[in-house]
Every structure is written in C-alpha cells, then in structure tokens.
Amino acid sequence: MAFGEFDLIDTYFTRRWPERDDVVLGVGDDAAILKVPEASELIIATDTMVAGVHFDKQTPARAVGHKVAAVNLSDLAAMGAEPAWLSLALTLPEMDHDWLTGFSHGLREICAYYDCQLIGGDTTKGPLSLTVTAHGFVPVGAALRRDGAKPGDWIYVSGSLGDAGLALAAQQQRVEISDSHYRRVLERLYFPSPRVALGQNLRDIASSAIDISDGLVADLQHILKSSNVGARIDVDEIPLSMALTGSVDADQAISYALCSGDDYELCFTVPESRRGVFDTAIARHPAKPTCIGRITSKAKDLRLERNGEVWEGMTGKNGYDHFS
Amino acid sequence: MAFGEFDLIDTYFTRRWPERDDVVLGVGDDAAILKVPEASELIIATDTMVAGVHFDKQTPARAVGHKVAAVNLSDLAAMGAEPAWLSLALTLPEMDHDWLTGFSHGLREICAYYDCQLIGGDTTKGPLSLTVTAHGFVPVGAALRRDGAKPGDWIYVSGSLGDAGLALAAQQQRVEISDSHYRRVLERLYFPSPRVALGQNLRDIASSAIDISDGLVADLQHILKSSNVGARIDVDEIPLSMALTGSVDADQAISYALCSGDDYELCFTVPESRRGVFDTAIARHPAKPTCIGRITSKAKDLRLERNGEVWEGMTGKNGYDHFS
Numbered sequence: 333m334a335f336g337e338f339d340l341i342d343t344y345f346t347r348r349w350p351e352r353d354d355v356v357l358g359v360g361d362d363a364a365i366l367k368v369p370e371a372s373e374l375i376i377a378t379d380t381m382v383a384g385v386h387f388d389k390q391t392p393a394r395a396v397g398h399k400v401a402a403v404n405l406s407d408l409a410a411m412g413a414e415p416a417w418l419s420l421a422l423t424l425p426e427m428d429h430d431w432l433t434g435f436s437h438g439l440r441e442i443c444a445y446y447d448c449q450l451i452g453g454d455t456t457k458g459p460l461s462l463t464v465t466a467h468g469f470v471p472v473g474a475a476l477r478r479d480g481a482k483p484g485d486w487i488y489v490s491g492s493l494g495d496a497g498l499a500l501a502a503q504q505q506r507v508e509i510s511d512s513h514y515r516r517v518l519e520r521l522y523f524p525s526p527r528v529a530l531g532q533n534l535r536d537i538a539s540s541a542i543d544i545s546d547g548l549v550a551d552l553q554h555i556l557k558s559s560n561v562g563a564r565i566d567v568d569e570i571p572l573s574m575a576l577t578g579s580v581d582a583d584q585a586i587s588y589a590l591c592s593g594d595d596y597e598l599c600f601t602v603p604e605s606r607r608g609v610f611d612t613a614i615a616r617h618p619a620k621p622t623c624i625g626r627i628t629s630k631a632k633d634l635r636l637e638r639n640g641e642v643w644e645g646m647t648g649k650n651g652y653d654h655f656s
Numbered sequence: 657m658a659f660g661e662f663d664l665i666d667t668y669f670t671r672r673w674p675e676r677d678d679v680v681l682g683v684g685d686d687a688a689i690l691k692v693p694e695a696s697e698l699i700i701a702t703d704t705m706v707a708g709v710h711f712d713k714q715t716p717a718r719a720v721g722h723k724v725a726a727v728n729l730s731d732l733a734a735m736g737a738e739p740a741w742l743s744l745a746l747t748l749p750e751m752d753h754d755w756l757t758g759f760s761h762g763l764r765e766i767c768a769y770y771d772c773q774l775i776g777g778d779t780t781k782g783p784l785s786l787t788v789t790a791h792g793f794v795p796v797g798a799a800l801r802r803d804g805a806k807p808g809d810w811i812y813v814s815g816s817l818g819d820a821g822l823a824l825a826a827q828q829q830r831v832e833i834s835d836s837h838y839r840r841v842l843e844r845l846y847f848p849s850p851r852v853a854l855g856q857n858l859r860d861i862a863s864s865a866i867d868i869s870d871g872l873v874a875d876l877q878h879i880l881k882s883s884n885v886g887a888r889i890d891v892d893e894i895p896l897s898m899a900l901t902g903s904v905d906a907d908q909a910i911s912y913a914l915c916s917g918d919d920y921e922l923c924f925t926v927p928e929s930r931r932g933v934f935d936t937a938i939a940r941h942p943a944k945p946t947c948i949g950r951i952t953s954k955a956k957d958l959r960l961e962r963n964g965e966v967w968e969g970m971t972g973k974n975g976y977d978h979f980s
Contacts, residue, residue, distance in 0.1 A: 356799075357799070362735055365699060368692040452702055463704070465789040
C-alpha cells in the first residue's frame with residue numbers, strides 16, 4: 333500500500349492496456365482471478381531491475397518499462413511458453429509523472445505486442461526498483477528445460493551476441509565507437525527483443541534451452557551443469573553484428589559475445605535426429621539461429637575452439653582463462 | 657542475476673522447504689512449471705515490503721520472512737483461495753548471512769504451515785526490499801470479491817483489530833504500554849496470521865471480502881466503492897483485544913481499530929439469507945468473526961455509530977472527520 337496508489341494505477345496502468353479473455357478479474361481487488369487453458373502447464377518467471385544496478389539515471393523510462401517486461405518474457409521464451417499475464421511491483425522514491433508516463437508507455441507497448449495483460453501488483457514508496465512476475469502456458473510436458481542436452485546435440489544461438497555489452501562499455505566510456513554503431517547497439521541494450529515466437533517453435537525440437545542474460549559462457553554452463561554434459565564451441569561461428577565487428581577487433585568482438593550479458597537471445601540444443609524438422613521450422617525466422625558447436629560427454633567442460641584448437645583469444649586478458 | 661545468486665539459493669532456499677506434487681519444476685531453470693488443478697481458477701497476488709518503509713532495522717529477519725509471505729497469503733485468503741506457490745524477489749545490499757538465516761527460517765516456517773512451495777524468483781543487489789507473488793486456487797466462479805456487497809448484508813470482521821497499530825505506536829514511542837501488552841501486540845505486528853482457512857470457509861457464503869491491511873475504514877471503503885453501497889458500523893461492536901483496551905482509552909482503542917493497518921484480519925459481508933449457514937460454518941473458527949454493522953444503499957457512505965447516533969470519537973482529533 334502506498335502514496336496515491338489508486339490514482340497512480342488509474343492514471344498510468346489501466347486505460348488502453350491489453351485485455352485478455354482468460355482474465356476473470358484483473359487490477360483492483362486483493363488478487364487477480366485467471367483461467368489457465370486446459371491441457372496446459374503454467375510457466376512463471378520473476379525478474380527484478382534495481383536503479384543503479386541494472387539501469388542508470390540516463391536510461392529512458394520507456395526503456396525501463398520495456399526491459400523489465402522483456403527480460404521476463406525472455407525467460408518464458410526460453411521455456412517455449414506463450415506469454416499471458418504480468419504482475420508488476422513498482423517501488424518509486426516519489427511521484428514522478430514524466431518518468432511514470434515514459435515507463436508505462438514502454439511497458440504497455442511490449443504488453444500489447446505480446447498480448448500480455450497486466451493483472452496486478454503493488455506500488456510502494458522507496459528506492460527505485462521493479463519486479464515483474466510473468467505467467468505463460470505450454471502444452472503439458474512440452475516446456476523447454478536446461479537439463480535435456482545430450483552428447484552429440486548441436487548448439488545454437490539466435491540473433492547475434494555482444495551488442496548490449498558493447499553499448500554498456502561505450503556508455504561507460506570503456507570503448508569508443510561511432511555514433512551510428514552506438515545508436516544501433518544502444519537500441520539492443522534498451523529495447524531487447526525476447527525470442528517468444530522462436531521459443532514456441534522449438535517445442536518438440538530443442539533438447540534444452542536457456543536465455544542469454546549473463547553472457548553465452550555463463551548461461552551455456554547452466555545447461556552443461558543441469559544436463560551433466562560438456563560443449564565444444566567454434567568461436568568463429570558465433571554470430572556477431574556489423575556494429576560489433578565494426579567497433580572492436582575480432583577477438584574482442586568474440587569476447588563481448590561470450591561474456592557480456594543483456595542480449596536476451598536464446599541458446600539451445602537440437603538433437604541430430606530433429607535437425608531436419610528444425611531447419612524447416614525456423615527457416616523464415618527473423619532472428620535466425622546459428623549453429624555454434626556441439627554438446628560433448630565431458631561433464632561441465634566448455635571448450636572454446638578455433639580451427640579445432642583451443643581458442644587463446646581471452647586467455648589471461650580478461651581473467652577468463654578457463655571455463656570448466 | 658546477482659552476486660553469488662546460486663550459492664545463496666542453494667544455502668537458504670532449497671533444503672527442507674515444502675514440496676508440492678503440482679510443481680513440475682521449481683527453482684533452478686529460467687522459470688517454474690506448474691499444474692493448476694482442473695475446474696479451478698488461479699488467484700495471483702503481489703506485495704512488496706521495503707526496508708525503512710514497511711519495516712525497520714529492529715524488525716527481526718525472521719519476522720520479515722514471515723510477514724512478506726503472510727501479507728500475500730492474506731490477499732489469497734480474502735479471495736477464498738487455497739494457497740499453493742510463492743515466488744520471491746529479494747534485493748539485498750550485501751550478503752548478510754545472519755539476516756538471510758533468520759529471513760529464510762521465517763519464510764520457510766509459514767510456507768510449511770500453509771503447504772506453499774517457493775517456486776522461484778530473483779536475487780539482486782540493491783537497497784533491501786522484498787516482493788512476493790503468491791498463487792492459489794479457487795473452484796471456478798467461487799472467488800470472493802470486493803464488488804458483491806448488497807444493501808442489508810451484515811458486515812463482519814475476524815479476530816480483533818488495532819493491535820498491530822498499537823505495537824507500531826509503542827515502538828515509535830507515541831504511546832506507553834506495559835511490557836506484557838507490548839509483547840502481545842508486537843507479535844501481531846511481526847507475525848500476522850493470514851485468515852486462510854476462514855477465507856475458504858466463506859466461499860458460497862460471503863457476498864464480498866477484503867483483507868484489512870490499511871485499516872478497517874480504508875479497506876471497508878474499497879468494498880463500498882466496488883459494490884456501490886454504503887455501510888453503518890456500530891463502533892462498540894468492533895472486536896478489540898485486552899492488550900489494546902488495557903493500554904489506551906476506549907475511543908482511542910476504537911480509533912486504532914478503525915484507522916491503523918497491518919492487522920490482516922478479514923472484513924466481509926454476509927447476506928441475511930446465508931446467515932444460518934455462516935453461523936454453522938464458522939462456529940468453531942479460532943479467529944471467530946464479529947458482526948459490526950450492515951450494508952446500506954447510500955453509495956460510498958460510511959457511517960460510524962454509537963447507540964444509533966453518529967460516533968463523534970474521532971471528529972477533528974485525527975483529521976478523519978468524514979468518511980464518505
């Protein structure tokens with residue numbers, strides 16, 4: 333409960349927001365009442381963004397609104413889920429109408445795009461912070477998980493990696509890049525696209541999946557740990573944008589792709605036997621996945637290769653001299 | 657994603673926590689996978705607690721863990737729902753093992769008591785704050801709402817009101833009370849009991865319900881607004897604890913009960929035609945509800961009475977000189 337909570341909700345979070353038929357009762361009671369479709373399982377993800385930690389003062393409010401939904405929808409995408417409902421816990425130091433206008437626009441836009449309804453939440457006074465819990469559905473048993481990768485499965489990533497990390501580095505003046513490249517990568521940092529359609533297309537195809545929020549190396553290792561397998565990655569196959577390769581040297585670009593977070597692409601594995609179905613299913617997908625390596629039987633061992641040899645590009649330089 | 661997130665989850669939030677059969681996959685993937693029972697609707701509530709706003713430094717960590725779940729379970733209770741799952745977004749300034757031990761114990765105790773499973777969440781670095789999203793079930797169409805009160809319905813509250821507000825006032829040295837009364841009311845401030853069983857018993861009986869988090873006056877007005885009705889309350893019928901009546905004078909005690917929050921009792925309305933069923937259903941309930949008044953047809957008008965006359969106890973004194 334909080335300062336002008338009801339006016340705030342009424343002004344920013346009710347009019348012209350998407351409404352779904354499976355919401356019996358949304359914002360405005362002690363809790364929301366929802367219908368889960370038959371023969372479905374419910375998928376629930378929660379992510380928090382804290383001012384000064386996950387975004388800074390110069391981040392546009394509209395980007396904050398977009399991103400706090402996007403990072404949660406990305407978790408749903410990694411499970412192969414169809415998004416349905418979001419709840420929002422919003423902690424604000426004061427009533428800032430400009431910020432709330434921008435924030436609510438950003439959140440409403442992405443909700444409308446993915447047909448997600450805001451079903452409730454809480455507004456409180458305190459240091460700026462946002463927590464979203466996202467709810468979606470999968471057919472029973474069809475959810476993608478981290479623990480299904482098998483030796484011999486092919487490893488894919490969607491889109492391209494490293495742009496968000498480059499944007500952050502440029503913003504913090506750790507690297508100098510051109511204005512046009514900066515605009516391009518900043519868009520990816522501020523307005524990531526959760527791979528919702530791709531995730532759903534991967535049901536019955538991928539043996540495991542995760543979204544890349546902490547960098548390919550960190551996130552792929554979650555798959556390796558959960559599945560008790562290893563991986564070989566050909567670093568020259570990792571998809572990189574022209575903005576990234578045009579801004580830093582080749583090995584640096586690969587390092588961004590491997591280690592910087594916030595890309596919200598999917599990393600997933602496809603068994604050899606499903607590769608034909610997969611190629612057909614994703615042929616026309618806008619964030620076309622790229623095959624970057626293969627799962628091995630050596631548990632938790634992540635081997636980065638170039639031309640079949642261990643890639644030395646990062647050894648020592650960034651302190652990432654081993655990955656197992 | 658955060659500082660030592662995986663060790664933190666592993667150490668404090670996985671071992672010896674309740675596990676439910678309807679959780680296909682809990683903590684540890686991008687999202688949880690859940691089964692909602694057939695012929696049920698899903699009920700979702702979200703509440704945030706911010707350090708320095710909703711609790712202070714002297715609040716025991718175990719109480720914070722209990723209360724952040726309790727306030728959400730209280731929302732589910734007010735809908736008549738059976739609790740099932742919680743997700744937790746925990747923002748911490750630093751790894752404080754003593755605090756985390758106490759907090760996780762408090763949270764686990766209440767989860768175990770209500771057979772609730774922690775299904776996921778997020779841990780981040782930042783100013784201390786907690787958001788819980790609670791999920792529960794009701795049979796289709798059976799949820800209690802705020803908008804069903806009709807003129808002539810009887811108004812009830814469970815337990816007793818005002819103790820938590822007295823505890824806060826005593827803590828802030830706005831009032832002096834005896835040690836034994838203080839211990840008693842502090843327990844209610846720190847460890848509120850959500851009226852989960854009562855809420856479920858009220859399905860098919862109550863015409864509306866809400867939990868009292870902001871004080872009877874504020875919360876009853878939500879029912880009046882949503883149902884487009886008014887209410888007459890006999891202030892002398894409001895249930896007060898001996899700790900409260902033994903600590904302040906009679907009109908002050910009523911004022912605490914009417915205006916202070918954090919009691920987490922239920923306020924609900926029962927149609928005359930359901931009163932017999934109701935009396936049977938709640939006869940042996942530990943937080944026995946008390947009838948305090950009646951719904952009227954005068955929209956949004958809340959009339960506080962003593963012996964049929966307008967009660968003047970609060971007029972002017974606290975600025976609450978009208979309630980409509």
